Each structure stands twice: as structure tokens, then as C-alpha cells.
Amino acid sequence: MTRQTISTGGGNAVEVRGLVKHFGDVRAVDGVDLDVPEGTVLGVLGPNGAGKTTLVRCLSTLLVPDAGRAVVAGCDVVRQPRALRRRIGLTGQYASVDEKLSGWENLYMIGRLLDLSRKAARTRADEMLERFSLTEAARRPAGKYSGGMRRRLDLAASMIGRPAVLYLDEPTTGLDPRTRNEVWEEVRRMVRDGATVLLTTQYMEEAEQLADGLAVIDRGRVIAEGRIEELKAKVGGRTLQIRPADPAELERMADAVARAGLDGVAGATADRDEGVVNVPIVSDEQLTAVVAVLGARGFALAGISTHLPSLDEVFLALTGQKTSGGADSPAGDGGPEGPGAREERYAEVGA
Amino acid sequence: MSTATIPAAGEGRIGLRANLRHIGALARRNLMQIRHDPETLFDALLMPVVFILLFVYVFGGAIAGDQQTYVQYLVPGMMAMMGMNIAMAVGSGVNEDFRKGVMDRFRTMPIARSSVLIAKIVVELGRMLLATAILLGMGLLLGLEIRGSLVALAGAVALSTVFGAALMWIFVLLGLSVRTPQAVQGLAMLVLMPLQFGSSIFAPTASMPGWLEGFTRINPLSNLADAARALINGHGAVAHPVLITLVWTVVITAVTMPLAVRKFRSKT
Numbered sequence: 001m002t003r004q005t006i007s008t009g010g011g012n013a014v015e016v017r018g019l020v021k022h023f024g025d026v027r028a029v030d031g032v033d034l035d036v037p038e039g040t041v042l043g044v045l046g047p048n049g050a051g052k053t054t055l056v057r058c059l060s061t062l063l064v065p066d067a068g069r070a071v072v073a074g075c076d077v078v079r080q081p082r083a084l085r086r087r088i089g090l091t092g093q094y095a096s097v098d099e100k101l102s103g104w105e106n107l108y109m110i111g112r113l114l115d116l117s118r119k120a121a122r123t124r125a126d127e128m129l130e131r132f133s134l135t136e137a138a139r140r141p142a143g144k145y146s147g148g149m150r151r152r153l154d155l156a157a158s159m160i161g162r163p164a165v166l167y168l169d170e171p172t173t174g175l176d177p178r179t180r181n182e183v184w185e186e187v188r189r190m191v192r193d194g195a196t197v198l199l200t201t202q203y204m205e206e207a208e209q210l211a212d213g214l215a216v217i218d219r220g221r222v223i224a225e226g227r228i229e230e231l232k233a234k235v236g237g238r239t240l241q242i243r244p245a246d247p248a249e250l251e252r253m254a255d256a257v258a259r260a261g262l263d264g265v266a267g268a269t270a271d272r273d274e275g276v277v278n279v280p281i282v283s284d285e286q287l288t289a290v291v292a293v294l295g296a297r298g299f300a301l302a303g304i305s306t307h308l309p310s311l312d313e314v315f316l317a318l319t320g321q322k323t324s325g326g327a328d329s330p331a332g333d334g335g336p337e338g339p340g341a342r343e344e345r346y347a348e349v350g351a
Numbered sequence: 352m353s354t355a356t357i358p359a360a361g362e363g364r365i366g367l368r369a370n371l372r373h374i375g376a377l378a379r380r381n382l383m384q385i386r387h388d389p390e391t392l393f394d395a396l397l398m399p400v401v402f403i404l405l406f407v408y409v410f411g412g413a414i415a416g417d418q419q420t421y422v423q424y425l426v427p428g429m430m431a432m433m434g435m436n437i438a439m440a441v442g443s444g445v446n447e448d449f450r451k452g453v454m455d456r457f458r459t460m461p462i463a464r465s466s467v468l469i470a471k472i473v474v475e476l477g478r479m480l481l482a483t484a485i486l487l488g489m490g491l492l493l494g495l496e497i498r499g500s501l502v503a504l505a506g507a508v509a510l511s512t513v514f515g516a517a518l519m520w521i522f523v524l525l526g527l528s529v530r531t532p533q534a535v536q537g538l539a540m541l542v543l544m545p546l547q548f549g550s551s552i553f554a555p556t557a558s559m560p561g562w563l564e565g566f567t568r569i570n571p572l573s574n575l576a577d578a579a580r581a582l583i584n585g586h587g588a589v590a591h592p593v594l595i596t597l598v599w600t601v602v603i604t605a606v607t608m609p610l611a612v613r614k615f616r617s618k619t
């Protein structure tokens with residue numbers, strides 16, 4: 001994938017060309033090219049050890065890349081790290097707040113470190129706590145927060161300086177669905193306020209919810225990229241599963257859906273083991289249409305559900321390969337301190 | 352939000368005033384940590400008390416004949432020990448910071464990376480002075496007499512603080528090198544115990560076997576104890592132990608500070 005040379009004012013908040021970072025023999029990031037247009041969200045989808053965290057750490061000045069170039073918010077990540085730090089915010093998968101300090105004290109400290117006056121830092125801390133629904137917990141030590149509260153505090157901390165570019169490294173890994181939705185809502189809000197977001201994730205669903213563009217990476221390389229709709233069309237969007245009241249009707253039902261000539265509904269397959277008919281769909285309208293067709297033909301339904309393709313299915317659909325998985329390249333996402341230290345952090349998140 | 356503006360060449364450089372403000376904000380953080388977790392201050396507050404009481408009443412009579420004489424001997428000597436125990440806390444603190452994500456936060460912010468380290472050391476020096484004050488206060492309660500001048504007393508405090516600051520670099524280096532705060536403590540104890548007890552802090556060295564006495568003569572803790580004792584009691588050689596202590600201070604700082612700073616840089 002060769003592209004034009006970097007232009008500084010070309011409407012891209014993030015431009016990455018040929019970025020390489022290795023730890024010993026492991027090429028954690030192996031020649032990555034990326035563009036994130038200003039004001040959009042790029043999802044970077046990949047399994048554990050694909051190099052997502054290393055990529056984000058290179059782009060946030062925590063690691064110096066071995067080769068390639070990256071310009072973020074107009075700053076070269078290697079040559080202008082200090083100027084860049086004024087323009088970025090980072091929320092990692094492990095909490096980057098001081099657990100002994102209260103939520104308010106964390107935000108106040110960060111405000112002061114960003115050269116706000118005492119008064120401005122106080123106001124901003126109050127404001128951000130309010131916005132992230134943490135006002136009640138403001139005086140409690142961050143270490144006593146629940147997982148979701150801590151992640152929200154983390155996001156608030158990243159937003160204190162009104163960064164132009166925000167990195168979210170697996171922002172919802174380890175969160176329950178409700179908290180995950182809260183975090184998603186906040187991310188959408190940040191984008192509405194004009195931030196550019198680079199988001200890494202292991203979940204197609206998360207990318208679909210938040211991202212405009214998607215880059216799928218594996219073993220440190222971008223293996224597929226494009227607008228989310230394009231990739232979704234390739235992957236097949238969702239799968240609608242219909243369970244007939246009478247299992248004997250499986251084939252007849254699949255046949256009825258396939259022959260109905262619904263727009264965009266290519267086919268339906270009967271899965272006798274599961275006792276369901278699988279219909280790939282890309283929109284809610286198609287869901288309604290399929291159900292309507294079955295209703296009109298008088299089929300009795302016992303249940304319907306939709307499910308999004310898993311990361312494995314996405315990989316299979318886009319590349320014809322299985323994911324490499326974390327076990328094959330344990331050091332892939334390791335920091336400079338080596339894979340061991342990093343694993344500990346993962347463990348802390350999981351606990 | 353303009354993202355396409357190209358930064359000026361000097362942008363992002365951190366001025367002295369901003370740097371001091373950052374150090375202030377980070378020192379405040381370290382103080383807040385103590386406030387939320389007051390037990391961490393116990394070593395500074397309680398250790399001098401426990402140690403003095405234990406040693407004066409358990410060993411005092413045996414070592415010095417009577418407790419009064421021993422107070423006069425022990426309390427100045429223990430000033431040497433305070434610094435070392437407090438310095439240890441710097442190591443585990445630095446280690447803990449690096450294990451937590453908060454260091455990543457600081458490193459992606461427009462601040463000088465050294466300010467995190469400097470703030471920590473400033474706060475720990477404060478803790479060290481507090482411990483010394485408690486030690487002396489406790490000593491006075493037990494009948495310690497300041498026989499030297501106040502200037503000499505201040506000199507003794509200054510000497511032990513300077514030496515303690517040098518020790519902090521050793522522990523910063525250790526804290527950056529090992530994996531857990533527990534490992535810092537464990538390694539530190541291994542080095543501390545022989546240094547503390549193989550010295551003139553608790554007992555005169557004359558009755559020790561020759562090799563051990565030889566060791567105490569170069570042991571910085573021994574020299575610091577002797578210096579503080581001479582300064583507070585108003586008699587005894589001052590110049591020699593002060594000189595040896597200062598030489599140690601300079602050597603330790605010259606060797607470990609650059610190593611610690613380099614290690615800190617490479618980790619950040």
C-alpha cells in the first residue's frame with residue numbers, strides 16, 4: 001500500500017506511513033499506514049497481540065518507532081513530541097489515574113499540569129466530573145471506583161486539555177454491557193464536540209457503533225481497511241437467526257425467504273443442528289421484511305435473534321484466514337519493559 | 352479546534368516557572384497520597400519513637416551503664432538511620448508509579464519527565480525532616496541535652512538530610528530496576544541491616560572485632576552518626592567524620608543519580 005507523501009494540512013488529523021516498531025525479534029508494528037480524517041473515528045480492529053497497543057504507544061510518544069513516520073495534529077511524533085503532547089489525550093485499557101487520589105484531585109492535578117490556573121483547574125475538574133456523572137464520587141479515592149467509573153474518570157482526565165486527537169486503547173475491554181454503553185455514549189459526545197478519535201478494539205460491534213473508518217490489523221500489519229459500511233458489506237453485517245415452532249419446517253422456511261426476492265437478502269440457509277434458519281442481513285429494514293414475509297406465509301415462529309460476526313468471522317471473511325491470536329505472539333503488544341510486565345497489567349484489568 | 356496548525360520550532364519547551372508549577376502539582380499529589388493513606392506516614396512518625404524506647408530501655412543500661420548516658424549517645428546516632436529508612440520509601444514509591452498506568456498519563460502530558468521524580472524526592476525530604484524532628488523531640492523528652500550550638504545542631508540535621516538525599520538515588524535506581532515494591536523492600540533490608548548494625552549508631556565500635564571495626568570506619572552511617580554526635584554533644588572530632596560522610600554523599604550521588612536518571616529516561 002503506497003500512498004502520497006504526508007501533507008500537513010490535508011484534513012487528516014492522523015497520518016501514519018510505514019510505521020515499524022520491534023521488540024527484539026518481534027515486529028509488533030510492521031509497516032502500518034493509516035489516515036484518520038479530522039473529526040472522524042477510526043476503529044483499529046485486531047486480536048490480542050496484533051500490535052494495537054504498540055501502535056497507540058508510538059503515536060502518543062510513549063514509544064519511539066524504529067522506522068516510518070507519523071504526523072498527528074500537525075506534529076511529527078518523533079521530532080515534535082512535546083508539542084504533540086499538548087494536542088493528544090490517551091485512555092489506555094488499564095486505568096491511568098492515581099488510585100490513591102480522589103476523582104476530583106486527579107482531574108485538578110491534571111489541569112495544573114496542563115498549565116491551567118488554580119481557579120480554571122478547579123472549575124474544569126468540577127465540570128468534567130459533572131459531565132461524566134462522577135460528581136457524587138468526586139471525593140472518593142479512584143481506587144474505590146467501579147470499573148466503569150474508573151474508565152469514565154480516565155476519559156475525563158484525557159479530555160481536560162481539550163485534545164484535538166484522542167486515542168482510546170480498548171476502552172471497553174472488561175466492562176459490563178451497561179457501562180460499555182455509557183463509555184460509547186461519551187465517545188460519541190467527544191466526536192460531536194470535534195475530537196478526532198483513534199480507537200482500538202477487539203470487537204466488531206464496538207467498531208460498528210463508533211467508527212467511521214476501520215482498519216483491521218494482525219501481526220502488526222493492516223490487512224484490510226475502508227469505510228465501515230464497505231467492510232460490513234464484505235463481512236455480511238449481521239446474521240438473523242429464526243427458529244420455527246416446528247423444526248420440520250426448517251427447509252420450507254429457508255426456501256420461502258430465499259425466494260421472496262427481498263432487496264439485499266441474498267439467501268437463507270437451514271441449520272439443522274441448531275434448528276434455525278440463518279439469514280445474512282445488513283439493515284433493520286431487511287430484518288423486518290424477512291419476518292413480514294414469514295408471517296404472511298403463515299409460518300409459526302418460536303424465536304428470532306440477530307448476532308454480529310465475531311472477530312474470527314470478520315477475519316475469515318476479510319482475509320480468508322484465522323486470526324493469529326494472542327498466544328502465537330505473546331510479546332506483540334508488550335511495552336519496552338517486555339511482555340511479562342505487560343501481562344501483569346492485563347491481569348489487573350481482568351481482575 | 353484547529354488541528355492542522357504546524358507548531359513553531361520552540362513550542363512545547365517547558366519554562367522554569369511552568370516546571371516549578373508542575374513539580375508543585377506533583378508534590379501536592381504525593382502529599383495527597385499520604386493524606387488518603389496516613390499509615391504510610393507511620394514509618395516517619397512511629398519508627399523513631401519505637402526505636403528510641405526499645406534501645407534506651409532494653410540496651411541502654413547494658414551498653415552505656417545508665418540510660419541517660421545512652422540517650423546522649425544513641426539519639427544523634429539514629430539521625431543517620433532515619434534518612435536510610437525514609438529513602439527506602441522513595442524506591443517503592445517510584446516502582447509503584449511505574450507499575451500503574453498513571454506514569455503513562457504523565458508521559459503523554461506536556462511536562463518535563465523529571466518533574467515526577469523531583470516532586471517525589473522533595474516530599475520525601477520533607478518526611479525525612481519530620482522524622483528527624485520527632486526523633487530529636489523524643490530524645491529531649493528522655494533527657495537529651497543539646498550541648499553543642501544550635502548552628503552545630505542545624506549542621507547535623509543538614510548533613511543527615513544531604514546524605515539521605517544521596518541515598519534516595521540508590522533507591523530510585525533500585526525501584527526502577529526491580530519488578531515489585533516488595534522486591535525493593537526485600538533487597539533494601541538485606542543491605543540496610545549490616546550497614547546499620549555494623550556501625551557506631553547503637554554501640555561504640557571499640558569492642559568489635561578488628562575486621563568489623565575496620566568496616567565501621569568506612570561505613571558512611573558510622574561516620575554520619577559520629578559527626579552528628581560530635582555536633583550535638585559538643586565534643587569529639589567533627590571534621591573527619593563530616594568529611595567522610597560528604598565524600599560518600601558525593602560518590603553515591605555521582606554514581607547513582609546519572610544511572611537512575613538514565614534508567615528513568617529509558618523507561619519513559
